[in-house]
Amino acid sequence: MDPFRFTIQARSGRARVGLLTTPHGRVETPLFMPVGTQGSVKGLLPKDLKAIGSQVLLANTYHLLLRPGPERVQALGGLHRFAGWDGPWLTDSGGFQVMSLGHLRRIDEEGVVFQSHLDGSLIRLTPERSIAIQEALGADFIMAFDECPPYPSSPEYLKASLERTLRWLERSLKAKTRPDQALFGIAQGGTDAGLRALSTRETLRFDLPGYAIGGLAVGETKEEMFPMVALSTEILPEAKPRYLMGVGHPEDLVAAMGLGVDLFDSVYPTRTGRFGSALVPEGRINLKNAQYLEDKRPLEEGCDCYACQTFSRAYIAHLVRAEEMLGGILLSLHNLRFLHRLTERAREAIRQGSYGAFAREFAERRFGKEI
Numbered sequence: 001m002d003p004f005r006f007t008i009q010a011r012s013g014r015a016r017v018g019l020l021t022t023p024h025g026r027v028e029t030p031l032f033m034p035v036g037t038q039g040s041v042k043g044l045l046p047k048d049l050k051a052i053g054s055q056v057l058l059a060n061t062y063h064l065l066l067r068p069g070p071e072r073v074q075a076l077g078g079l080h081r082f083a084g085w086d087g088p089w090l091t092d093s094g095g096f097q098v099m100s101l102g103h104l105r106r107i108d109e110e111g112v113v114f115q116s117h118l119d120g121s122l123i124r125l126t127p128e129r130s131i132a133i134q135e136a137l138g139a140d141f142i143m144a145f146d147e148c149p150p151y152p153s154s155p156e157y158l159k160a161s162l163e164r165t166l167r168w169l170e171r172s173l174k175a176k177t178r179p180d181q182a183l184f185g186i187a188q189g190g191t192d193a194g195l196r197a198l199s200t201r202e203t204l205r206f207d208l209p210g211y212a213i214g215g216l217a218v219g220e221t222k223e224e225m226f227p228m229v230a231l232s233t234e235i236l237p238e239a240k241p242r243y244l245m246g247v248g249h250p251e252d253l254v255a256a257m258g259l260g261v262d263l264f265d266s267v268y269p270t271r272t273g274r275f276g277s278a279l280v281p282e283g284r285i286n287l288k289n290a291q292y293l294e295d296k297r298p299l300e301e302g303c304d305c306y307a308c309q310t311f312s313r314a315y316i317a318h319l320v321r322a323e324e325m326l327g328g329i330l331l332s333l334h335n336l337r338f339l340h341r342l343t344e345r346a347r348e349a350i351r352q353g354s355y356g357a358f359a360r361e362f363a364e365r366r367f368g369k370e371i
């Protein structure tokens with residue numbers, strides 16, 4: 001039986017509720033995946049992540065290659081055992097992080113050569129090596145080795161890059177040996193509609209358990225990004241999960257779920273939490289702002305998370321000012337719970353056939369009035 005079955009449970013417009021089976025349990029989509037780049041979601045305990053409804057965690061090939069190394073993680077039982085998360089893991093293929101983090105020295109047909117951002121040593125990543133690393137780490141979902149072109153890029157560059165990414169997808173698939181891992185292809189093409197359609201269609205020639213929409217959330221405007229998301233989900237097969245990489249603002253999740261996206265990731269909720277901000281229905285509040293020092297209310301009225309059930313905005317504002325670790329921890333916990341509650345409510349609305357009303361209500365609260 002297929003270890004990665006995806007069945008649609010309900011539809012409302014283009015939005016859909018899916019059930020995705022993995023070797024580490026079944027998950028319900030649409031869902032948001034917390035980013036644990038180095039094998040840890042910064043400041044949060046796996047048991048607390050489970051308690052707030054996290055289903056799939058993300059880790060990174062680039063970072064774990066540099067430290068502690070895939071062989072060590074494998075020898076210690078793989079990601080699930082090593083990092084104490086027995087639910088599904090997803091690893092990115094490393095190319096994106098090389099572009100955005102490492103000191104990229106060369107990119108050619110073979111792969112990329114980059115300098116480690118830790119010790120400056122030269123490292124080569126190829127499709128074959130990326131797959132081997134992801135197999136050693138043992139994630140349930142692994143990504144094909146791709147190039148995410150910088151934004152903006154010329155149509156000529158975008159075309160050459162997406163063609164190379166397709167050759168790298170073929171090499172990634174050939175290098176795969178584990179049947180208990182699902183390889184996702186990643187469509188590129190930037191914000192050029194013709195090239196986006198071309199890349200998506202060519203990626204679909206590979207029969208894969210899921211497809212990622214890559215090359216977006218790299219600095220383009222929402223006006224440029226969303227037509228590409230809409231175009232992608234028109235072409236991608238209904239029966240397979242769609243993963244929009246790097247999208248994590250609440251309003252963007254609501255819009256993209258309405259366009260039929262199933263999986264999301266972003267560092268936004270945890271990073272903005274560490275920087276002292278809380279996600280609320282109206283948008284975001286920055287607890288560094290003095291107005292919260294007397295505010296007895298929870299971060300968000302009606303939120304069921306430990307931070308909102310236990311502490312006031314005043315206390316968390318104090319922690320943030322005092323640079324106490326607990327400040328960032330409580331805000332990260334709340335922000336992730338906020339996104340998990342958002343996707344839970346979205347799934348419920350889809351089951352009721354009323355996703356449109358859900359999206360409208362969300363937009364009214366988010367954009368209807370100033371904070």
Ligand SMILES: Cc1ccc(CCc2c3nc[nH]c3cc3c(=O)[nH]c(N)nc23)cc1
Binds near residue numbers: 094096
């Ligand atoms: C741990 C982890 C962090 C981040 C990611 C996704 C990182 C990410 C993007 N983030 C924003 N836009 C993005 C585009 C791409 C892309 O085109 N290709 C790949 N491989 N990753 C992307 C995956 C895992």
